[in-house]
Amino acid sequence: MSKRPLRLGMVGGGQGAYIGNIHRLASRLDGNWTLVAGAFDVDPDRGREFAINEGLDPARSYGTFQDLIAGESAREDRVDAVAICTPNFTHYPIAKALIEAGFDVICEKPLTATLEDAVALETLSRESGRFVGVTYTYSGYPMVHEARVRVGRGEIGDIRTVQVEYPLEWMATAIEQKGNAQAAWRTDPKKNGRGGSIGDIGTHAYHLAGFVTGLTLEKLAADLATFVPGRALDDNAHVLMRYEGGARGLLWSSQVALGNSNGVRLRVFGATGSFQWFQEQPNELIYAPLDGRVQTIKRGADDLSEDAKVRSRTPPGHPEGYLEAFANLYCGFAEAIRARLAGREPTAIGRNIPLAYDGLKGVAFVEAVVDSAESDTPRWIKPIAV
Ligand code: NAD
Numbered sequence: 380m381s382k383r384p385l386r387l388g389m390v391g392g393g394q395g396a397y398i399g400n401i402h403r404l405a406s407r408l409d410g411n412w413t414l415v416a417g418a419f420d421v422d423p424d425r426g427r428e429f430a431i432n433e434g435l436d437p438a439r440s441y442g443t444f445q446d447l448i449a450g451e452s453a454r455e456d457r458v459d460a461v462a463i464c465t466p467n468f469t470h471y472p473i474a475k476a477l478i479e480a481g482f483d484v485i486c487e488k489p490l491t492a493t494l495e496d497a498v499a500l501e502t503l504s505r506e507s508g509r510f511v512g513v514t515y516t517y518s519g520y521p522m523v524h525e526a527r528v529r530v531g532r533g534e535i536g537d538i539r540t541v542q543v544e545y546p547l548e549w550m551a552t553a554i555e556q557k558g559n560a561q562a563a564w565r566t567d568p569k570k571n572g573r574g575g576s577i578g579d580i581g582t583h584a585y586h587l588a589g590f591v592t593g594l595t596l597e598k599l600a601a602d603l604a605t606f607v608p609g610r611a612l613d614d615n616a617h618v619l620m621r622y623e624g625g626a627r628g629l630l631w632s633s634q635v636a637l638g639n640s641n642g643v644r645l646r647v648f649g650a651t652g653s654f655q656w657f658q659e660q661p662n663e664l665i666y667a668p669l670d671g672r673v674q675t676i677k678r679g680a681d682d683l684s685e686d687a688k689v690r691s692r693t694p695p696g697h698p699e700g701y702l703e704a705f706a707n708l709y710c711g712f713a714e715a716i717r718a719r720l721a722g723r724e725p726t727a728i729g730r731n732i733p734l735a736y737d738g739l740k741g742v743a744f745v746e747a748v749v750d751s752a753e754s755d756t757p758r759w760i761k762p763i764a765v
Contacts, residue, residue, distance in 0.1 A: 391465030393420030405705035490738025519704035535649030546636030575612025581632035
């Protein structure tokens with residue numbers, strides 16, 4: 380199989396949208412993908428105009444995702460996969476239609492807005508054999524993979540406690556009432572799902588903690604708060620977690636944490652050491668062993684794992700960050716799809732990538748958090764699908 384660039388389609392991510400542009404930049408970075416088709420906007424005319432301005436063939440500049448499916452299905456050079464960059468409640472109908480038409484899918488998190496949809500989508504992906512990659516951004520960072528490998532090798536011993544947080548500040552006031560489109564759908568339960576901050580960013584934190592530690596959540600108890608008056612969903616979440624085997628966890632997600640632009644932080648404490656990773660210094664992993672000699676492990680160092688090396692491009696001291704991490708997900712998705720087409724096992728970059736089941740676990744986590752928090756005394760709840 381030649382290494383021709385895979386043909387990418389996109390739904391959502393049009394004029395003024397946030398994550399669609401990150402997908403476009405990240406998918407281009409390594410030459411694995413070429414964007415050739417799109418239905419970029421909920422407004423068909425605006426979407427077609429956006430596509431043409433992006434340089435797409437007018438014949439592949441579609442008004443709706445249904446038109447994209449019909450148009451691409453009729454072509455010999457049809458898209459290999461379609462990225463879904465729309466608000467949460469639309470992920471399921473769009474993904475379902477794409478899979479049923481035989482397309483692979485790259486879907487934004489959370490996988491769906493409801494647990495019912497997440498179960499249905501994961502089942503559809505499994506039974507059809509279609510690829511569904513989920514863009515859990517933080518699992519694209521090389522030093523997150525390095526932490527995962529080292530935890531797996533036993534470098535910090537049995538895990539005792541996991542502290543993971545995702546604080547943001549941009550929704551500290553009622554911007555959804557002042558015309559901010561991104562905040563408007565994120566605070567509408569019908570469009571976002573039942574979990575506000577926990578669904579939007581807590582899902583990232585939950586995936587990151589599970590990805591690095593390999594631990595399975597046994598049960599959780601949660602306390603949700605809505606600090607901004609008039610808001611329908613939580614904007615701050617505290618979740619206590621008990622993992623199988625006895626480890627404990629604490630997860631904090633917040634959209635009202637002033638001073639935090641994107642403060643994702645993971646700390647894993649074991650019996651013989653700890654690892655810390657902070658997204659705003661993504662090239663460094665802090666290792667604190669029992670003997671007190673704290674070390675900074677740097678991206679690009681010679682003795683890193685293969686999993687970290689294949690996700691790095693530049694030598695140490697030349698920082699890589701968010702776009703490269705996102706691009707690593709796109710490299711992984713391309714490799715997984717190419718491997719399937721060629722009937723072989725994927726290489727390292729196509730392994731340990733977030734798939735539909737990870738997306739389902741994320742939605743199950745959010746549902747359990749909201750269920751737990753709905754009683755005055757938080758209840759311990761076992762999420763399904765963990
Ligand atoms: P946004 O509001 O900025 O953009 C949504 C876009 O989807 C708009 O262009 C809108 O016109 C379009 N759209 C809506 N319905 C459509 C439809 N039926 N057909 C075609 N286009 C349609 O939203 P956003 O902040 O970019 O978030 C989009 C998704 O990405 C959400 O699921 C969100 O949770 C996720 N997200 C993920 C990350 C990450 O780190 N992975 C970061 C931000 C957002």
